[in-house]
Amino acid sequence: EAQVTQNPRYLITVTGKKLTVTCSQNMNHEYMSWYRQDPGLGLRQIYYSMNVEVTDKGDVPEGYKVSRKEKRNFPLILESPSPNQTSLYFCASSPTPVGSYNEQFFGPGTRLTVL
């Protein structure tokens, strides 16, 4: 089954404790991205990757890191989480950059709470 998976689905952590949210897709998509969703703000892009070893900042990259060592994986890293990073996070992938008709496939979301 074609899908985007994220782990963990739920995470409660404390300020400053490094964490990684994994994202994997099995559709051989070149383009992957991370979004955060906050009430009243919609979804905002954090980082994106055009292909392996090619990443760039989105609209809200502060406090986040990413890597793309393999085509299928695109982990999101919070080196020192803070309470303002409490949010719902989505990973997404598409065959080509989203400035096209191609649909973005979203993962199930990761609910992160930073205390």
Next chain:
Amino acid sequence: AQTVTQSQPEMSVQEAETVTLSCTYDTSESDYYLFWYKQPPSRQMILVIRQEAYKQQNATENRFSVNFQKAAKSFSLKISDSQLGDAAMYFCACGAGGGADGLTFGKGTHLIIQP
């Protein structure tokens, strides 16, 4: 960069009735694409319908159709014969042609279906 505005935080409709969700956008790109995503309580992001800006014909997917007014930069979603399963958050999104930027989302409209 694009901006997307959804002016209705919440809408309510009787089951079997028709409802229209509003969306306006702004972009400097001549080649862009517009999307409506549905987010049910499960939080999964589901593509409802998409429209290529260069196509004048409005997209239709079963009970879902759009009213695309390019000059007015308006992209509303019409849901006919509303069903209880249509209850969800609906997000309008815009992707610019060829660019690596992700989708720009509106803040969402919460649709309530009254039985």
